[in-house]
Amino acid sequence: MGWCNNVGYVTHEAWLALRHKYRLHVTAMAMISVAVFILAVFLWMTVNIRIWLHEVETQAKMIVFLTDDVSPAQREAIAAELWRFPGTHSVHYVSQEQAWDDFIAWFDDGKRLMEGLQQNPLPASYVLQLTPQTHDEAAIHGLVQQLTRLSGVEEVEYGASWRHGFRVAARFIERTSLVSGVLLSVGIVFIIANTVRLTVYTRLSEIEIMQLVGASEGFIKGPFLLLGMIQGGFGALLALGLVWGVYLGMVDYLHQLLIVTFGLRQLAFLPWYMIAGVVLGCILLGCMGSAVTLNRFLRTLSMSS
Secondary structure: OHHHHHHHHHHHHHHHHHHHOHHHHHHHHHHHHHHHHHHHHHHHHHHHHHHHHHHHHHOOEEEEEEOOOOOHHHHHHHHHHHHHOOOEEEEEEEOHHHHHHHHHHHOOOHHHHHOOOOOOOOOOEEEEEEOOOOOOHHHHHHHHHHHHOOOOEEEEEOOHHHHHHHHHHHHHHHHHHHHHHHHHHHHHHHHHHHHHHHHHHHOHHHHHHHHHOOOOHHHHHHHHHHHHHHHHHHHHHHHHHHHHHHHHHHHHHHHHHHHHHHOOOOOOOOOHHHHHHHHHHHHHHHHHHHHHHHHHHHHHHHHHO
8 A cells, every 4th residue: 555655645745836836837837838839730730741742642633624615526635635644544524514513512602602603614624533653743744735735725734833842841841840849848848847946946845854764766756757747748738729729710711722722622630649649748758857857956965965
């Protein structure tokens, strides 16, 4: 039953420290939550860019917009040219009427936006679905150039530039997340270490008495280590809650923007394992920050006695 008594003592003392100096600890948690919030936003962006890149790579497609006066013969010639490309997986014709229906189905305000128009402004098109193994950008660019010279073709949309931009953005955000994670981790350790140091100074006489009666270092450190872990854990949970709130508030707008701009439909929150990693990582950093302060403090106290 000795370990139960130790756990009860550690929990009780940590709770007393939180209650007596609650403003100090709330301020520390708020500062930790700001740091974790920044990191979580970068992680969220990284997760979604990876999802979008996978969607772009596995569902690569080319849209060939047709002129309003395209003839059946011209349409057949365009379709034949698309089928001749080695990377073709499927070719799907979208009529003006189908494009109209799809626009209204995709967007909640689509029907209201179209009510004032006298005629359907959306062109007919061919949608070329490429195979996932098709990565020859030079060959695809050559096909685009060839299609633009055909009669009946108004425009060809493949999006090579923003695909490349996605890849560059993904690499940049991943590296930024790594650097910011390291810097913010150091900042969290520093915040908790200084908060625990102030708490230790308020209980200096108690610690000296415990040392005199032969209390072990683990017994002395326990409440302060738990205090740092609580600060790190609650700060992380608060930050993740704020990110979740921002996500819920902007998900509809961002989803519409993705569909309009890039044709992408997925927008995800942080996966559970990443959320758990952030929380557990902050708890570990809280323990480290407390340990750094306590080791230094107890060593100094021992030397002076």
